[in-house]
Amino acid sequence: xxxxxxxxxxxxxxxxxxxxxxxxxxxxxxxxxxxxxxxxxxxxxxxxxxxxxxxxxxxxxxxxxxxxxxxxxxxxxxxxxxxxxxxxxxxxxxxxxxxxxxxxxx
Amino acid sequence: xxxxxxxxxxxxxxxxxxxxxxxxxxxxxxxxxxxxxxxxxxxxxxxxxxxxxxxxxxxxxxxxxxxxxxxxxxxxxxxxxxxxxxxxxxxxxxxxxxxxxxxxxxxxxxxxxxxxxxxxxxxxxxxxxxxxxxxxxxxxxxxxxxxxxxxxxxxxxxxxxxxxxxxxxxxxxxxxxxxxxxxxxxxxxxxxxxxxxxxxxxxxxxxxxxxxxxxxxxxxxxxxxxxxxxxxxxxxxxxxxxxxxxxxxxxxxxxxxxxxxxxxxxxxxxxxxxxxxxxxxxxxxxxxxxxxxxxxxxxxxxxxxxxxxxxxxxxxxxxxxxxxxxxxxxxxxxxxxxxxxxxxxxxxxxxxxxxxxxxxxxxxxxxxxxxxxxxxxxxxxxxxxxxxxxxxxxxxxxxxxxxxxxxxxxxxxxxxxxxxxxxxxxxxxxxxxxxxxxxxxxxxxxxxxxxxxxxxxxxxxx
Ligand code: HEM
Ligand code: FES
Numbered sequence: 001x002x003x004x005x006x007x008x009x010x011x012x013x014x015x016x017x018x019x020x021x022x023x024x025x026x027x028x029x030x031x032x033x034x035x036x037x038x039x040x041x042x043x044x045x046x047x048x049x050x051x052x053x054x055x056x057x058x059x060x061x062x063x064x065x066x067x068x069x070x071x072x073x074x075x076x077x078x079x080x081x082x083x084x085x086x087x088x089x090x091x092x093x094x095x096x097x098x099x100x101x102x103x104x105x106x
Numbered sequence: 107x108x109x110x111x112x113x114x115x116x117x118x119x120x121x122x123x124x125x126x127x128x129x130x131x132x133x134x135x136x137x138x139x140x141x142x143x144x145x146x147x148x149x150x151x152x153x154x155x156x157x158x159x160x161x162x163x164x165x166x167x168x169x170x171x172x173x174x175x176x177x178x179x180x181x182x183x184x185x186x187x188x189x190x191x192x193x194x195x196x197x198x199x200x201x202x203x204x205x206x207x208x209x210x211x212x213x214x215x216x217x218x219x220x221x222x223x224x225x226x227x228x229x230x231x232x233x234x235x236x237x238x239x240x241x242x243x244x245x246x247x248x249x250x251x252x253x254x255x256x257x258x259x260x261x262x263x264x265x266x267x268x269x270x271x272x273x274x275x276x277x278x279x280x281x282x283x284x285x286x287x288x289x290x291x292x293x294x295x296x297x298x299x300x301x302x303x304x305x306x307x308x309x310x311x312x313x314x315x316x317x318x319x320x321x322x323x324x325x326x327x328x329x330x331x332x333x334x335x336x337x338x339x340x341x342x343x344x345x346x347x348x349x350x351x352x353x354x355x356x357x358x359x360x361x362x363x364x365x366x367x368x369x370x371x372x373x374x375x376x377x378x379x380x381x382x383x384x385x386x387x388x389x390x391x392x393x394x395x396x397x398x399x400x401x402x403x404x405x406x407x408x409x410x411x412x413x414x415x416x417x418x419x420x421x422x423x424x425x426x427x428x429x430x431x432x433x434x435x436x437x438x439x440x441x442x443x444x445x446x447x448x449x450x451x452x453x454x455x456x457x458x459x460x461x462x463x464x465x466x467x468x469x470x471x472x473x474x475x476x477x478x479x480x481x482x483x484x485x486x487x488x489x490x491x492x493x494x495x496x497x498x499x500x501x502x503x504x505x506x507x508x509x510x511x512x513x514x515x516x517x518x519x520x521x522x523x524x525x526x527x528x529x530x531x532x533x534x535x536x537x538x539x540x541x542x543x544x545x546x547x548x549x550x551x552x553x554x555x556x557x558x559x560x561x562x563x564x565x566x567x568x
Contacts, residue, residue, distance in 0.1 A: 039507075040503070040509050043216060044216070045513070047513070071510075074254070074511070076257075076261055076263070103262070103263070104262030106262075106517075106518070
């Protein structure tokens with residue numbers, strides 16, 4: 001089954017199955033991945049589902065949208081491939097996707 | 107006449123802040139004399155009827171006694187059920203819309219293009235010149251620039267530096283509490299700890315920390331703004347004191363830094379070591395706005411979550427037992443306490459264009475109030491919403507910190523402070539009993555507890 005790997009700030013790896021149609025935030029919270037809060041429930045309005053997409057996957061996953069960008073731009077840990085995971089609809093064809101978690105969620 | 111922004115900034119910069127406040131005080135005295143309103147209170151408390159006896163269009167959530175009289179929950183529930191986007195045409199603060207459902211509130215809060223936070227986030231308006239510009243009441247891009255200048259101080263990285271100091275100060279307060287006799291939790295614990303936290307944040311002289319509380323309380327109790335009980339003369343005198351006190355703090359810190367003192371993790375040091383803000387004191391209104399926002403934003407909110415937690419665990423004693431059996435629940439409980447208390451009842455917006463919200467037509471220029479206190483009791487999101495359930499699965503979905511670009515900047519600090527408080531309380535006390543009825547604050551904005559008598563039973567003393 002296709003899986004995504006979340007890499008914590010300390011380098012610890014956690015895998016979760018990529019369920020087609022779910023957001024990456026849902027994948028994380030459904031699998032109790034520590035470090036993704038998702039306080040607003042997926043509205044791009046809290047910024048607590050921040051992930052940094054592995055640069056080799058950035059093209060496939062795509063860039064952030066304008067709404068998302070407003071929340072990200074306030075975040076001191078923001079990086080070039082930062083995304084709000086609630087705004088990423090996952091695909092089963094993304095087996096091996098790797099995302100880094102920030103040290104803190106805002 | 108409209109004064110051009112540039113001229114206004116120049117004039118403001120040339121006149122010291124305390125002088126500006128004094129001038130505003132004179133103006134306000136003149137206004138009250140001219141309008142014959144001197145000494146008259148806007149609000150006199152009378153009993154609020156049960157919501158079933160009120161016509162839908164007469165429901166007025168701006169009544170500053172709704173929370174105190176315990177009627178708020180039933181009023182909110184009726185609106186959620188019958189008119190989730192509700193128009194009140196004749197309140198003492200003028201007409202306004204009330205948005206009471208969780209989903210509708212998020213929709214408004216995240217849409218700053220249509221719903222502007224300018225010029226104010228309370229239902230009313232503070233006395234003239236007391237409406238100091240703060241970024242909580244600015245839209246992007248102005249908002250973003252100002253927020254960026256200060257948010258580092260409460261960013262999680264910085265908090266890690268402050269955690270041990272906060273914990274030490276909590277321990278010191280708890281170790282000196284009276285046991286087996288009643289005392290007021292609000293003044294002894296909630297206010298004291300919040301004052302210490304704010305003093306740490308600003309590196310404000312520790313022995314003068316209570317000034318921060320006094321200033322903040324004055325700033326949030328203006329009757330014209332939110333129905334609070336403040337006296338305008340007292341208010342303006344307090345604000346002159348604040349302007350002087352904060353100015354002195356700035357200069358003192360600058361001198362210490364120049365004399366080679368180790369830079370701290372506090373806000374002033376941070377502002378002084380950043381190229382964009384190192385001369386902030388020369389822009390007195392912006393300086394005041396940013397500092398006051400942090401003091402006010404952190405004061406009532408944290409205080410009332412500290413008091414609200416004790417009250418809630420007394421109302422739901424099985425939850426206190428659950429907590430003692432499993433202290434790992436503290437972080438989730440902290441979110442649940444903040445949901446249950448919802449220290450700030452609402453934020454207000456102004457529609458920038460005609461729009462439709464949940465079937466209601468809202469006109470450009472209309473006032474729209476997002477009632478967080480209601481969204482946090484929305485039964486479509488939270489099961490048994492009126493109960494404190496410390497292991498509630500979705501407690502973090504509470505709306506008390508707001509959402510969107512204005513989402514509370516101090517949320518992690520507030521959570522940290524509350525977590526430490528409960529981590530330190532549990533090993534010390536077997537019971538924390540509320541004795542007698544709490545007293546509540548007069549306001550339509552701050553959901554505050556002004557007195558909470560408690561009695562502590564220490565651990566191991568039976
Ligand atoms: C339980 C405690 C707290 C609660 C419930 C709370 C609640 C809120 C709410 C509702 C907002 C507006 C959100 C919106 O408009 O969408 C806000 C903004 C803000 N809060 Fe808090 N707050 C708390 C603690 C703190 C603390 C401890 C600080 C600072 C020391 C703080 C500083 C601020 C600031 C600066 C803003 C303005 C953010 C902006 O406009 O970008 N708050 N808070
Ligand atoms: S869950 Fe809130 S921004 Fe993604």
